[in-house]
Amino acid sequence: MLIKKPSDIPPSEITPESVYRARREFMRGGAALLAGGALFSSMAPSMAFGQQGDALKAAAPPGLTRTPPAAWWEEKFEDIRPAPSEEPLYTAEALTPYQDVTRYNNFYEFGMDKSDPSNRSSAFQTDPWSIEVEGEVARPGTYHLEDILKPHDLEERVYRLRCVEAWSMVIPWIGFPLADLIKRFEPTSRARYVEFETVIQSDTMPGIRSPFAIVDWPYREGLRMDEAMNELTFLAVGLYGSFLPAQNGAPIRLVVPWKYGFKSIKSIVRMNFRETQPNTTWNDLQANEYGFYANVNPEVHHPRWRQDMERRLPQTLFSRRVIPTRLFNGYEEQVAHMYKDMDLARYY
Ligand code: MTE
DSSP: OOOOOGGGSOGGGSOOHHHHHHHHHHHHTOHHHHTOHHHHHHHOGGGOGGGHHHHHHHTOOHHHHHSOOOHHHHHHGGGOBOOOSSTTTBOOSOOOOHHHHHHSOOOGGGOSSTTHHHHSOTTOOOSSOEEEEEESBSSOEEEEHHHHHTTOOOEEEEEEEEOTTSEEEEEEEEEEEHHHHHHHHOBOTTOOEEEEEEOOOTTTOHHHHOTTOOSOSSOEEEEEHHHHTSTTOEEEEEETTEEOOGGGTTTOEEEOTTBOGGGSOOSEEEEEEESSOOOOHHHHHOTTTSOSSOBOOTTSOOSSSOSSEEEESSOOSSOOOEEEOOGGGGTHHHHGGGGTTSOTTTOO
8 A cells, every 4th residue: 555654745635624624514414424425425535434544544644654553543543523613622713724734843852943843753753652651640650552542532623722932823633631541540639730751762853963952851841730631631643634743743742722832742751740840841941931831821921922913824925814812822711710819920
């Protein structure tokens, strides 16, 4: 079977948003419509059910294309629960095209330019993959990715992603709530924070080997337990109905939509449940610029980027698409209660 790398996929093969949305609407339509397989095929031929496995493989991240994805992994993707049709789990705002979501990235392990992660991640290994679970939990251990994913139904969510650099995207993620995974580890009453770490693969991650690297690897992030258990906090294993490309944090990454993008740590290999607040990469590097909380807040400016406006990608020559930034990135109703007694300018 011909398996293509993402870089080989011509733009014409990447599902345009209208078709993508139509396919999702169709799936949401329910089982009765599934009987009309011919109708489905004519709406979105490249994603007809029988061919879905092939389509997914065609867009699989490089690490998975070289060793064809394990059957269990492919099976997980055969039955994705479509996005619900309402906020907060689904925004009807226009999706950022696949090309931009997968070619304009921050993943410093591969380099500091936005194009480095997609251009320099072809050797990245994502199979086998396991996550070390440590600290204040009744069930610590090393969990293989298959065991992590097995009990969870995959669902789609369409979230806004707001970077502290004042750009934003709208991304259809595939994954499951972090809370559902955390419950399986049975945190003790002393677990007040959870710390996450990204893999170090020095041989496949040129940014780690670079003498100009500014980060003290591994990349680290953390959440308070109530934040980690919030209904919006998501572990993504895919996007645009397919596997997560290496540059977006394959095979598993965090998505915290009301916080600046740097909290959404990629390619997770360790979770540590702790009593005390963990150190985090950007806070350690420049505490006056990057807080531990990093809640999107149009009133608290970063020294180099105003935070009351954002550039919604993609931009064109004719339109900069600048829109106002919303408190908690528009997820105020779901998250504001967690910070009601906090001074958001102090705990930025
Ligand atoms: N995770 C790791 N391990 N390394 C990184 O450099 N960058 C963060 C975050 N997660 C980063 C990371 C930043 S700054 C942003 S804005 C988001 O990933 C970008 O996610 P995306 O490239 O999928 O849009």
